[in-house]
Amino acid sequence: MNVDLHCHILPEFDDGSESVEMSLEMLRREKAQGVGRVMLTSHFYRTKEDIDHFVRRRAAAFAHLKQAMAGGDYPEVRLGAEVAMHRALRFEDLTPLCYEGTNVILLEMPFEPMGFWFNDLRAIIDKNKVKVVLAHVERFKSLYGKKGFEQVMELPVYKQINTTSLLEGGFFEKRALFKMVEDGDVHLLGTDAHNLKARPVNMKAALDALDRKGLGDRAKEMAERAVKLTTP
Ligand SMILES: [Fe+2]
Structure with a gap:
């Protein structure tokens, strides 16, 4: 089974799906x-709300979606969050x-040069209460430079890449990314889908692109890993 473990399909909740109808079409x-x-x-931003508030808000949106899905032919849907890194998180129950x-969390790093947050992330990892999936690690190369990128890649976490990055973007970026898949340096695929057109x-x-590169077995490994990490 394939799992999409990173997407913004919950309706009218973040910058993803704008309506229940759009969510249903994305699920189809x-x-x-x-x-x-x-x-x-x-998306969860600790700067905007606390965890309790987010969870209550999310439950309401999920109930709305489930109601619209009733009787239809859709994939299994389960809740998660893309948690933006924040200093406070290291002290909270995640x-x-x-x-x-599960005890697996999808964490998003800031779109800024590497700073204190790297130590905060290390603290969350070392606390050992949750297993971390880092969202779209392919973005880090240009953000953090070669050395910063290496530091991130050495972290004992699961690294997720976006499907779009295998399909769009520059020749060299894509080549490097396929190589990372081949070498087993990245572990999970997510669509990070936000809508029907742009993302x-x-x-x-x-x-299909992985298959064409002879990386079908790697894709299968990633899919199996995704099942394991999202199964309670
Ligand atoms: Fe995302």
Whole structure:
């Protein structure tokens, strides 16, 4: 089974799906592309709200979506969050933000040069209460420079890349990314889908691209890992 463990399909919640109808269409596309389980990883910003507030708000949006899905042919949907790194997180119970029923959390690093947050991230990892999936690690290369990127890649965490990065972007970036997949340096695929056009569900195209590069076995490994990490 394929799992999309990073997407913004929960309706009217963050900068992702703008309506229930859009969410249903995104889920239909996931299903048509062979995705059997979708983790709804809406953005969580500790600067904007606390964990309790987010969880309550998210439950309401999820109930709304589930109601609209009733009786339809959709993939399994489960809750998660894309948690933006914040200093306060190292002191908090992150369990409610993990993939539903697991101790695995999807963390997003700031879009700024490497700073204190790196130590905060280390503190979360060392606390050992949650397993960390780092979102779209391919973005770090240009952000943090070669040395910073190496530091991130050495962290004992699961590294997720976006399907779109395997399909779009420069020749050299893509070549480097396929090499990282080949070497087993990245561990998980997510669509990070936000809508139907600009940031669509494109799991199938990415899996096909991996296949063409002879990396079908790596894709299978990543899919199996995604199932394990999102299963309670
Ligand atoms: Fe995302």
